[in-house]
Amino acid sequence: xxxxxxxxxxxxxxxxxxxxxxxxxxxxxxxxxxxxxxxxxxxxxxxxxxxxxxxxxxxxxxxxxxxxxxxxxxxxxxxxxxxxxxxxxxxxxxxxxxxxxxxxxxxxxxxxxxxxxxxxxxxxxxxxxxxxxxxxxxxxxxxxxxxxxxxxxxxxxxxxxxxxxxxxxxxxxxxxxxxxxxxxxxxxxxxxxxxxxxxxxxxxxxxxxxxxxxxxxxxxxxxxxxxxxxxxxxxxxxxxxxxxxxxxxxxxxxxxxxxxxxxxxxxxxxxxxxxxxxxxxxxxxxxxxxxxxxxxxxxxxxxxxxxxxxxxxxxxxxxxxxxxxxxxxxxxxxxxxxxxxxxxxxxxxxxxxxxxxxxxxxxxxxxxxxxxxxxxxxxxxxxxxxxxxxxxxxxxxxxxxxxxxxxxxxxxxxxxxxxxxxxxxxxxx
Amino acid sequence: xxxxxxxxxxxxxxxxxxxxxxxxxxxxxxxxxxxxxxxxxxxxxxxxxxxxxxxxxxxxxxxxxxxxxxxxxxxxxxxxxxxxxxxxxxxxxxxxxxxxxxxxxxxxxxxxxxxxx
Numbered sequence: 001x002x003x004x005x006x007x008x009x010x011x012x013x014x015x016x017x018x019x020x021x022x023x024x025x026x027x028x029x030x031x032x033x034x035x036x037x038x039x040x041x042x043x044x045x046x047x048x049x050x051x052x053x054x055x056x057x058x059x060x061x062x063x064x065x066x067x068x069x070x071x072x073x074x075x076x077x078x079x080x081x082x083x084x085x086x087x088x089x090x091x092x093x094x095x096x097x098x099x100x101x102x103x104x105x106x107x108x109x110x111x112x113x114x115x116x117x118x119x120x121x122x123x124x125x126x127x128x129x130x131x132x133x134x135x136x137x138x139x140x141x142x143x144x145x146x147x148x149x150x151x152x153x154x155x156x157x158x159x160x161x162x163x164x165x166x167x168x169x170x171x172x173x174x175x176x177x178x179x180x181x182x183x184x185x186x187x188x189x190x191x192x193x194x195x196x197x198x199x200x201x202x203x204x205x206x207x208x209x210x211x212x213x214x215x216x217x218x219x220x221x222x223x224x225x226x227x228x229x230x231x232x233x234x235x236x237x238x239x240x241x242x243x244x245x246x247x248x249x250x251x252x253x254x255x256x257x258x259x260x261x262x263x264x265x266x267x268x269x270x271x272x273x274x275x276x277x278x279x280x281x282x283x284x285x286x287x288x289x290x291x292x293x294x295x296x297x298x299x300x301x302x303x304x305x306x307x308x309x310x311x312x313x314x315x316x317x318x319x320x321x322x323x324x325x326x327x328x329x330x331x332x333x334x335x336x337x338x339x340x341x342x343x344x345x346x347x348x349x350x351x352x353x354x355x356x357x358x359x360x361x362x363x364x365x366x367x368x369x370x371x372x373x374x375x376x377x378x379x380x381x382x383x384x385x386x387x388x389x390x391x392x393x394x395x396x397x398x399x400x401x402x403x404x405x406x407x408x409x410x411x412x413x414x415x416x417x418x419x420x421x422x423x424x425x426x427x428x429x
Numbered sequence: 430x431x432x433x434x435x436x437x438x439x440x441x442x443x444x445x446x447x448x449x450x451x452x453x454x455x456x457x458x459x460x461x462x463x464x465x466x467x468x469x470x471x472x473x474x475x476x477x478x479x480x481x482x483x484x485x486x487x488x489x490x491x492x493x494x495x496x497x498x499x500x501x502x503x504x505x506x507x508x509x510x511x512x513x514x515x516x517x518x519x520x521x522x523x524x525x526x527x528x529x530x531x532x533x534x535x536x537x538x539x540x541x542x543x544x545x546x
Binding site for chain 2: 054058062
């Protein structure tokens with residue numbers, strides 16, 4: 001990804017996402033110095049620094065080192081906030097002293113190195129098993145990716161109050177259980193790492209899900225998840241399954257530019273213009289995939305990355321190696337027992353053995369709780385029925401899908417399919 | 430050329446609710462505007478310190494800002510140059526602040542040229 005700059009030629013320009021990046025770093029650094037019980041103070045300090053910048057920079061110009069400026073303002077704000085609390089908090093004096101001594105050192109420290117460490121600790125805290133799973137993703141987006149409540153709400157199609165509530169609850173857990181801002185112990189590391197990988201992929205798929213008109217913010221979420229994955233992969237925590245997750249995300253993200261057309265409508269994988277796929281990301285994906293397959297352990301990320309790699313390797317939709325993909329789905333279904341995997345597997349079955357076999361593979365999923373209110377299962381069934389020429393049934397299936405909650409582009413797509421089934425039924429095709 | 434002053438009023442709490450990304454994007458628009466060639470001077474005023482002083486019958490009264498509403502807080506000003514008021518209004522019409530609060534534009538009165546000699 002290139003670092004793009006904004007603004008008019010000649011004027012001062014800021015690095016893209018500077019505030020988002022710095023907000024995260026400041027919060028991670030301050031909270032790690034002060035302890036997670038002072039997370040709110042750290043967040044307030046970062047917010048204050050950005051507000052101050054937003055007020056002053058337009059009039060006084062952008063300072064020479066904007067990152068250092070923000071850091072310093074936040075740091076000063078934290079110290080003065082702690083001073084105000086000295087009367088009520090007998091530990092405040094000690095915290096101020098500690099912060100001041102660390103603050104003096106920041107100029108000499110390799111700040112990048114320290115901040116990467118702080119960020120990793122923050123990821124692990126956000127994905128702590130004590131925090132509920134939906135809150136882990138929201139919290140990571142807020143604290144590790146620097147998104148606002150409104151942005152998180154737009155990505156996950158929930159209202160802001162719901163996101164805010166999840167965050168409040170998660171922060172309460174952090175405070176009350178005193179979840180540490182530290183790397184997990186060796187014994188717990190593997191399980192904790194899995195929880196982090198899962199949250200990162202949920203973050204990625206939240207951005208990847210083709211919904212709403214907020215394409216830019218969704219792509220940002222995907223790219224942020226990819227960045228976090230790479231951060232982990234580059235750290236001492238790097239493991240083949242981390243590489244596999246990065247490979248999976250990179251290979252899927254490569255298709256983002258081709259997934260919607262100019263009108264914002266969905267384009268199915270087989271109809272995508274493969275020339276629009278991001279070759280840089282595909283290259284990145286394959287290089288991580290190559291690293292992931294050293295060693296014997298096969299994780300769910302390996303298998304999913306293998307599926308994405310198979311698609312990426314196909315020159316055209318027709319030349320896709322569906323047999324290989326079906327084999328991967330067989331393995332994944334066995335590993336996860338997930339009904340969503342079973343549904344995707346049914347699509348591969350259709351490609352290899354025909355729509356009738358695909359439909360049979362879908363049958364056991366009917367009525368499964370995981371699909372309640374989910375448009376994708378009836379939509380997939382509708383497509384298979386159409387393939388088989390059973391147009392009236394296909395029409396019903398698409399109508400059923402339309403009753404579920406889905407985004408505007410998805411709705412348009414489903415309506416189009418329904419119309420096609422209706423027309424084909426009418427002409428007796 | 431005449432000079433005009435733009436008075437920016439807003440409710441500072443609007444900014445507090447923004448995400449870092451939005452804040453940066455807004456700020457960049459202000460920065461860009463500030464770099465326009467016709468901007469002569471500009472500065473930011475602190476939104477939270479404001480006192481109004483008035484002396485009546487020899488008694489000084491000091492009150493918190495003149496603001497009945499928080500969105501009346503004067504947040505900053507620009508001085509711009511334009512050939513006439515219409516042009517000044519036109520030049521100012523794309524100021525990002527208009528989407529945030531209000532921009533009041535006033536001509537700075539020039540000293541009338543006195544007849545010499």
